[in-house]
Amino acid sequence: MILRRLLSLYGLLFFVFVYAPILLVVIYSFNANTLNMMIWDGFTLDWYRQLFGMETSLTQSATFVDSTDQLWGAVRTSLIVALSTSVFSTVCGTALALAVARYRFRLARFYRTLMMLPMIMPDIVLGIALLIFFITIGMNLSMMTIIIGQSTFLISYVFVTVSARLAEVDTSVEEASADLGATPAQTFRKVTLPGIAPGILGGWLLAFIISMDDLVITYFIAGTGNTTLPIHIWGLLRRGIKPEINAIATLMLLFTLVIAAAGLYFRSRRQK
Amino acid sequence: MTPFDTHPAGLLPAGSQDRTPMPSPLEIIDARKSFRTPEGGTMTALDGISLKLASAEFVTLLGPSGCGKTTLLRTISGFETLDAGEVLIDGSAVTQMPAHRRPVNTVFQRYALFGHMSVARNVGYALEIAGRDKREIRTRVGEMLELVGLAGMEKRSIQQLSGGQQQRVALARALAAKPKLLLLDEPLSALDKNLRQKMQQELKALQRELGIGFIFVTHDQEEALTMSDRIAVLAHGQIQQIGAPTELYRTPANLFTADFLGESNLLPVKVAGGRASLRDGQSFATEHRAGEATLLLRPEALSITPPEGHALSFTGTIRETYYTGTDHQIALETPAHGTLHALLRSGAALPGLGAEMTLHAPAQGLHLIDEAAP
Numbered sequence: 001m002i003l004r005r006l007l008s009l010y011g012l013l014f015f016v017f018v019y020a021p022i023l024l025v026v027i028y029s030f031n032a033n034t035l036n037m038m039i040w041d042g043f044t045l046d047w048y049r050q051l052f053g054m055e056t057s058l059t060q061s062a063t064f065v066d067s068t069d070q071l072w073g074a075v076r077t078s079l080i081v082a083l084s085t086s087v088f089s090t091v092c093g094t095a096l097a098l099a100v101a102r103y104r105f106r107l108a109r110f111y112r113t114l115m116m117l118p119m120i121m122p123d124i125v126l127g128i129a130l131l132i133f134f135i136t137i138g139m140n141l142s143m144m145t146i147i148i149g150q151s152t153f154l155i156s157y158v159f160v161t162v163s164a165r166l167a168e169v170d171t172s173v174e175e176a177s178a179d180l181g182a183t184p185a186q187t188f189r190k191v192t193l194p195g196i197a198p199g200i201l202g203g204w205l206l207a208f209i210i211s212m213d214d215l216v217i218t219y220f221i222a223g224t225g226n227t228t229l230p231i232h233i234w235g236l237l238r239r240g241i242k243p244e245i246n247a248i249a250t251l252m253l254l255f256t257l258v259i260a261a262a263g264l265y266f267r268s269r270r271q272k
Numbered sequence: 273m274t275p276f277d278t279h280p281a282g283l284l285p286a287g288s289q290d291r292t293p294m295p296s297p298l299e300i301i302d303a304r305k306s307f308r309t310p311e312g313g314t315m316t317a318l319d320g321i322s323l324k325l326a327s328a329e330f331v332t333l334l335g336p337s338g339c340g341k342t343t344l345l346r347t348i349s350g351f352e353t354l355d356a357g358e359v360l361i362d363g364s365a366v367t368q369m370p371a372h373r374r375p376v377n378t379v380f381q382r383y384a385l386f387g388h389m390s391v392a393r394n395v396g397y398a399l400e401i402a403g404r405d406k407r408e409i410r411t412r413v414g415e416m417l418e419l420v421g422l423a424g425m426e427k428r429s430i431q432q433l434s435g436g437q438q439q440r441v442a443l444a445r446a447l448a449a450k451p452k453l454l455l456l457d458e459p460l461s462a463l464d465k466n467l468r469q470k471m472q473q474e475l476k477a478l479q480r481e482l483g484i485g486f487i488f489v490t491h492d493q494e495e496a497l498t499m500s501d502r503i504a505v506l507a508h509g510q511i512q513q514i515g516a517p518t519e520l521y522r523t524p525a526n527l528f529t530a531d532f533l534g535e536s537n538l539l540p541v542k543v544a545g546g547r548a549s550l551r552d553g554q555s556f557a558t559e560h561r562a563g564e565a566t567l568l569l570r571p572e573a574l575s576i577t578p579p580e581g582h583a584l585s586f587t588g589t590i591r592e593t594y595y596t597g598t599d600h601q602i603a604l605e606t607p608a609h610g611t612l613h614a615l616l617r618s619g620a621a622l623p624g625l626g627a628e629m630t631l632h633a634p635a636q637g638l639h640l641i642d643e644a645a646p
Contacts, residue, residue: 176384178371179349180398181449187372190397194388 022253029246037243047247071248074232081143081218081228082211085150090204092151093158094196100159101166116160118153126153127220134221141223149221150211157210158203165199198266205263209256295363297453297485298325298348303357305343305509317343318354319509325453330479330486332496335506336532341489344506345455348487350374362452377446378455382462383438385430391417391441392426398449416444419478436467443475447482454479456488460495472498493533497521505529521570523639530568530641537569537612540645548640552608554584556635564644571601571615574631582635586612590629593622604631 029048033041046056053068100112118126130149139145173195177187193200215230222231229252236245305318317340325331333341346352348359350371359367366374377398386394393400395416396409404412417423420440430438439459446454456475460468476499479486490496496503497517504514505528513525524530530538541548543562549555550567578585588606595601600622602614614631616622623629 170382170384172380172382172384173386175351175371176378176380176386176445177397178351179376179378180445181372181401182397183372186401191386 025246025249026253028243029250031243031246034243037241037246047244048251050244051247051251070227071232074227074229077143077226078212078229081146081150082208084147085154085211086204086207088147089151089154089158089207090200093155093203093207094162094200096155097159097162097166098192101163102171112163115156118156119160121153123214123216127217130217131220141221141226143223143226145221145223146218146226146228149217150214153217154207154210157206158200161203161206162196162199165196165202169195201266202263205259209259212252212256294327296325296360297328297362298323298487299358299360300324300344300348301358301360303344303347303359304355305340305347305352306355316509318347318357321357321506321509321511323504323511323514325485328479328483328485329501330476330488330499332488332490332500332503333506334490334493334496334503334532336491339506340509341491341506342457345378345457345487345489348453349376349378349455375451376453376455377449377451378457379439379442379446379459381457381459383442383459385438385441385445387430389430390426391422391428391430391433394430394441395444395448397445402449412448413444416448419447420444421474435462436471439463439471443478451484453485453487456486458490459488461490461492468495475499497533503533505532507532524568524641527566527641527643527646530566535571535613535615537571537574537609538641538645539567539569539609541565541567541640543640548638550584550608556582556584556638558638558640560640560642566641566643566645568639568641569612569633571613573633574612574614574616575633576616576629576631578632579634583632584635585630585632587628587630588612590623590625590627593625602629604629 027040028037030043030045031037031040032044032046033039049056051068051071096111096115100108100115127149130145130152134141134145134149169192173191174187177191178184182190213230214228215234218228219231219234222228227235233245233248236242300321300323303318303321304316306314306316309315319340321340321344323331333344335341343352347354348361350366350369350373354367357367358365361375386397389397392410392413396413399409399412413426414423417425420443422437422440422444425433425437430441433441439462442459460471463471472495475486475488488496488499500517502514503517503520505512505520507528513520513529520529520533524533527538530536539550541550541564543549543558543560543565545562546557546559547555548558548560548565548567574586586604586606586609588604590602591605591611592603593600595618597618599618600616602616602622604612604614606612612631
């Protein structure tokens, strides 16, 4: 009995440990105290209003910047990068997964291992390597270098997600399609693609979220004019923690949850 | 009239018309195929197989797993290419033709239905690919579903169907494009026994009704005997024997066929001077050539009451008896021939286990296999 209670307590503590900080960020984002965000001083939406450039009762000293243009610029950069990177990675990662799963060629297993490598590579090593690479080939750091750099490891994530799905799809279905007269292209469009669509969608969403979130690698390969949201937040933090950071974090959390929920929803619909 | 009447001669491709008015649905000439094993060796799957369908026949490829029957089927459907040899379908060579252009369709072992499509789209898939118009497809799908006993199930999803119904959808899908030849890869192995027997009869009836060739792959000898016009027994990548079920059962050409098809007692004999003698000295007249051979005695050939005329007799001890309702299965241990298996009509008065008993077989019309007993 005691052991069971201890286990329950341990479980509870575990979730508190994991989620309490996140919950605090959300709570503090509604805190009206402008001087010390650790002390609750009543409910306000001012931090959100401020982010969206609306009238607030906040004084200049309470916030980071005069205007939030920089913030929204960073959001825009992040969205463009995440969208391009995730689409590019999804196409390449899916193609690679199909090749490794469906064709027999030498070194297929070696390829599979090679594709896993970028995921376990330390971010900082990858960041430095990419930076050196871009400098060596004389490519100026820009949004393009961020997109190329992020794709190098996001392709791996898509590859793994789609490969897992492909392993579940029976190859005899593709043979049945060919047997009934479908060309390889028709078989791919009508049978293979619908079969692995949940994996592709999952891989794409994963790549999108990781891209939106990546700081370390992007930090190395982003030029001065291309600040992504994580880099922008990192910059803000260096000037001290101000309450509006909580509102930004909460919005990012919400955004990620919505995307993940959408992914799960589409998956469950497919399986019906 | 059914929608499956074979193509009138005028619609056949001009090339095939020149040779014979009615080309063979399938001809395989000296097919050879070997695979590389993961260990680095080679495995011969097809070792010179030739096969020709006389007309719209129901031919079964029967053999143990690894005998090459599935490989042979896949070279007909186009999923494997031959190392050497030729495949002709309906008179024209298709050896190098990719699977999607061959005029054959397959019922796959685990059905391989498209899970994300309705029953109707599954059945109409080949016609949809061929670009037929929607009305024609709908009519055809309706006919096909009626043919396999699933009328009105167009809108169902595949997941809603039982195993037997999925089997029927797979069959309807394979027949919808009016193939010249239907290939069936152990299609009944996933069904339970009652359903399997029902489907066996239906498939046979369907083949007769459609008038097209069926190539049926199975490792189940009972299934092969029940359904086939001819059976090709395969082992080690070669056709051991091909013929009608009764021919294979009564007069197997070698020990493998005798052993694989049905229960058998195989007794060594020596043939000399027109007589074959058993180990225990009994003998009977034969036209078989002199030398060592093997006598095939099917369990049902043995009886308790001696037949008219000359007979072989075997006395031994009853070691096992099984009662199946219609028959008694008996294992009789004899001093000279080891254990003999007999199938006796039920109703016969049987001595108990361990008792001594004598069984008889007529000494005429016995089949000798031209191979020394193992």
